[in-house]
Amino acid sequence: MIKHRLNLVISLSLLGIFLTAIQVSSAPLFYIKAKKGMVSTQDHYASKVGLDVLKKGGNAVDAAYAIGYALAVTHPQAGNLGGGGFMVLYDANSDKTVALDYREKAPLAAHKDLFLLENGKVSKTKSRFSALSVGVPGTVLGLETAHQRYGRLDRKVLLDYAIKLAEKGFVVQDDLEIALKRYKVNLEKHEETKAVFFKGNNIYKTGDMLKQPALAKTLKRIKKHGSKDFYHGKIAKQLVRYIKSKGGIITKDDLQKYQPVWRDVVTGKYKNLRIASMPPPSSGGIALIQSLNILSHFDIRAMGHNSAETMHIMSDTLKYVYSDRARYLGDTDFVDVPTKKLISKQYAETIANKISTQNIVNSDDVFQGAISIKESTDTTHFVVVDKDGNSVSNTYTLNFTFGNGMLAPKLGFLLNNEMDDFSAKPGVPNAYGLIGNEQNSIEPEKRMLSSMTPTIVFKNNKPFIITGSPGGSQIITTVLQVILNVVDHDMTIRDAVSAKRFHHQGKPDYLFVEKGFSKETIKELKEKGFLIKEAGSIGSAQSITRDDEGMLGAADPRKKNASALGL
Numbered sequence: 001m002i003k004h005r006l007n008l009v010i011s012l013s014l015l016g017i018f019l020t021a022i023q024v025s026s027a028p029l030f031y032i033k034a035k036k037g038m039v040s041t042q043d044h045y046a047s048k049v050g051l052d053v054l055k056k057g058g059n060a061v062d063a064a065y066a067i068g069y070a071l072a073v074t075h076p077q078a079g080n081l082g083g084g085g086f087m088v089l090y091d092a093n094s095d096k097t098v099a100l101d102y103r104e105k106a107p108l109a110a111h112k113d114l115f116l117l118e119n120g121k122v123s124k125t126k127s128r129f130s131a132l133s134v135g136v137p138g139t140v141l142g143l144e145t146a147h148q149r150y151g152r153l154d155r156k157v158l159l160d161y162a163i164k165l166a167e168k169g170f171v172v173q174d175d176l177e178i179a180l181k182r183y184k185v186n187l188e189k190h191e192e193t194k195a196v197f198f199k200g201n202n203i204y205k206t207g208d209m210l211k212q213p214a215l216a217k218t219l220k221r222i223k224k225h226g227s228k229d230f231y232h233g234k235i236a237k238q239l240v241r242y243i244k245s246k247g248g249i250i251t252k253d254d255l256q257k258y259q260p261v262w263r264d265v266v267t268g269k270y271k272n273l274r275i276a277s278m279p280p281p282s283s284g285g286i287a288l289i290q291s292l293n294i295l296s297h298f299d300i301r302a303m304g305h306n307s308a309e310t311m312h313i314m315s316d317t318l319k320y321v322y323s324d325r326a327r328y329l330g331d332t333d334f335v336d337v338p339t340k341k342l343i344s345k346q347y348a349e350t351i352a353n354k355i356s357t358q359n360i361v362n363s364d365d366v367f368q369g370a371i372s373i374k375e376s377t378d379t380t381h382f383v384v385v386d387k388d389g390n391s392v393s394n395t396y397t398l399n400f401t402f403g404n405g406m407l408a409p410k411l412g413f414l415l416n417n418e419m420d421d422f423s424a425k426p427g428v429p430n431a432y433g434l435i436g437n438e439q440n441s442i443e444p445e446k447r448m449l450s451s452m453t454p455t456i457v458f459k460n461n462k463p464f465i466i467t468g469s470p471g472g473s474q475i476i477t478t479v480l481q482v483i484l485n486v487v488d489h490d491m492t493i494r495d496a497v498s499a500k501r502f503h504h505q506g507k508p509d510y511l512f513v514e515k516g517f518s519k520e521t522i523k524e525l526k527e528k529g530f531l532i533k534e535a536g537s538i539g540s541a542q543s544i545t546r547d548d549e550g551m552l553g554a555a556d557p558r559k560k561n562a563s564a565l566g567l
């Protein structure tokens, strides 16, 4: 992706043709083969936008930029302007893989005890559903930063897709209705949110046309003025005013100071493959590589896919990995994280030596302390590969589905509740049941620890698996299973993505399983001493594999409107 802006002068009539095209929604596709480019997102409209950008000669980052904004309109439960995320991208021209951190930051006025009540207890209402739960958003500057460095097409043209979807409207699809139904009670507390996603007292339903004029206006301002308006201009002013009116502490200084950061990817080796993933403030890359290092001491292939033996070894591995996550991980701009040690082969060997199929590891011994859990499966992930092999793996989020539920009225976008990802009090779990310690305590301008794991796996130095997932703490185990399914269990990416998943994070001490595992396996695991809990669905792993034959795309069938499209 040479920085070689074409500054395409696309005539209005041509623009009209492709903008009309994205309004036509055909049935989503979950699996597709292609040669010249591929996108997979959790929302069919966004996949169509990405595909169209590739068709028009855009590269993977152009497509990612347009998809990022399209999802903010058609998949508002996680797509966003008011949140943040991570992008791992491979640039074929320089043969480099880089990570862009556009995670939200704590406001300048935030402090360690922000969410503590007088009695010393954590107020979950404050950390999840108040204006104090909002981290300084990073998405708008993040997408622009990626595009500025690697994009080819005119940014303004790429924004037209989202503007059109917001202004002219789109037909609501099942996943949005399902999410609105699930979060209705929280959303209807906010008049501004209700005004967008409700018709009177009822949510928008599948088949309804949803228009978002205020969001369209905001997008037009971003088109005209770029991210400057969001962080320094009129949008910033309105955003700060609204947050303040609701008791929040984000100021204009917070927005003005916000900057995304280019970071080195965290890398590891598994068999003949190189893994490149997200470094802190995500825990995802380190946890993934640490898990693979430990698992390389076991013959996962011979043990078999989703056998009791494999699930035992993987679960015990994850107990150690998640306890290290809790103990050591935080924003490396503020705290020292022993990354080198955590991803070293030697350290993995010491852990592997403690794991055996003879008996199960005691989570209390590894963690010390009992923890409860409330699971939430939010966030969204998309992947793009273009004809030159440039690859983007992007996960971004509002944290909870629809963030904290508040919507900036004149701006039309939802606010995140990412501050809940900090440890409000060491030892107390966040919404994903993840415990953190001092490393992840709240400090002004610090980034909260994340589990998002946008990943690119390389074979013969070329991108081979491009994957990632939403799902809070389940993201790491989802990505791990997709990779193992392809590498050790010889699955196509379709089978790897759709295969039944399980999850263990040590605390709470449950082995979570999706519906459909064999009764014998579950019985065996129970006999070994695992506490089994049925989970709804785990993750949503939009993924692509690429080799000399071409590309295979897989959208996760766990979501009804996910689609992989290629050309």
Ligand code: GLY
Pocket (backbone or CB within 6 Å): 379, 397, 398, 399, 400, 418, 421, 449, 450, 451, 452, 472, 473
């Ligand atoms: N808020 C979910 C994550 O960052 O992992």
